[in-house]
Amino acid sequence: MKKVSIIGTVGIPACYGGFESLVENLTKYSSDDVNYQVFCSSKSYSEKIPEYNSAELVYLPLSANGVQSVPYDILSMIRCLSIRPDVVLLLGVSGCMFLPIYRLFSRSKVVTNIDGLEWKRDKWGKIARKFLKLSEAIAVKYSDIIIADNQAIGDYVSNEYGKENVIIAYGGDHVISEKVSDVDKSDYYLSLCRIEPENNVSMILEAFSQTDLKLKFVGNWDSSDFGRALKSKYKSYSNIDIIDPIYDIDELFVLRSQCVGYVHGHSAGGTNPSLVEAMHFTTPIYAFDCNFNRYSTEEKSFYFSTSRDLVKCLIENAHNEEKLNFVASSMKGIADRRYTWEIIAKQYERLY
Structure with missing residues (x-):
């Protein structure tokens, strides 16, 4: 049995984002050949359970996000020096400045998911980028295996660093609720995301403000x-419903099931x-036209680049x-073939 330590997330049970959902499902679908250990931020859990999904939980007194994510990841690696796992799975590159030092004192295999080219995101300033x-760059150089979650990122790693990598995406079937059934279609479109400029929130709102959809x-x-500012500008439109975050999986299931796109x-x-x-x-997808989204949907969804494009695409x-x-x-077929957690968990375990 291989012992795998996971570094770089808030922890499990998942209560935050994509990497946390990944870890939750890696542990949920793990085989008898893998024993997971997950580093968790004690600041995010009032109840500190010792085990979850048969994985050992190790709590650290730092935040896993923001500026503290760097010392959080470094402290996790320092702890691994004494734990001596067979494999260290790094999710994100925040603490990878320490990786060269870690490799000097550890024989653990290092597998790193470099995430989505975090340095390119609009929210970061020049120094942070x-x-x-x-x-x-350090993560790519000092990791045994690099995971990219999208072919476009894999191509970037190959071209930028000349490093082979493995493409493994994310599962999405955890959002299918077994508690809710017989949901009828409604007449609305749905969008759901963090409200950030790079998610083209204003473009989508502008498009719908020009229609009755x-x-x-x-x-x-x-x-x-x-x-x-966007909420204030668009909340008065009768066809646009601005909704605060929803975390209940069954409520989200109904919203997603009822939408027409x-x-x-x-x-x-x-x-x-x-x-x-x-x-x-099994819902039509209207995706912003970029190589990431085209790869994820195998170029079979609808695409838009501007508000005008989206309006035209919706109406036509x-x-x-x-x-x-x-x-x-097509979207459902691709999801069943590529984006289920049981498949993703097996792909990760093959790398250990």
């Missing part, structure tokens, strides 16, 4: 000036968990049942 880019948009509107504006980050989740609902296809059914069934 340089730090993250350097961390990425209904949009329900779920996000953390009150977490930034950007979000609050899912609008995905992400322009960065590789394979986006919210996209692969939506693909499991609103009553084209043949095209809508083709896109919807």
Whole structure:
């Protein structure tokens, strides 16, 4: 049995984002050949259970996000020097400045998922971008195996660093609720994301403000000036429903099941968990036109680059049942073939 220590997440049970959902499902679907150990932030859990999904939980007194993510990951690696796992699975590159030192004193195999080119995101300043880019370069150099969650990122790693890598995406089938059934379709489109400029939130809202088509948009509107400004501008439109974050899986299941189309504006980050989740609902996908999204959907969804594009795409296809059914069934077929957690867990275990 191989002991695998996972570094770089808030922890499990999952209560935050994509990497946390990944770890939750890696442990849920783990084979008898793997024994997981997960580093968790004690600041995110009032109850510190010692084990979850048969994985040992190790708590550290630092935040896993923001500035503290760097010492959090480094402290996790320092702990691994005494734990001596067979494999260290690094999720993200925040603490990879320490990786060269770790490799001097450890024989553990290092597998790193470099995430979605974090240094390119609009939210980071110049210094933070340089730090993250350097961390990425160190991660690629000192890891035994690099995981990219999207072919476009894999191509980037190959071209930028001349390093072979493995493409493993995310599962999305955890969003299918077994408690809710017989949900009828409604007449609205749905968008769901963190309210950040790179997710083209304003582009989507602008498009729907020019039509009579209904949009329900779920996000953390009150977490930034950007979000609050958009909420104030568009909340008066009768066809646009601005909705605060929803974390209940059954409530989200109903929203996703009832919508007539899912609008995905992400322009960065590789394979986006919210996209692969939506693909499991046999729903037409309208995705922002970038290489990440085209790869994830195998170029079979609808695509837009501007508000005008989106308006045209929505109106032209609103009553084209043949095209809508083709896109919807294609998305579901791709999701079942590529984006289930049982498949993803096996792909990770092959690397250990």
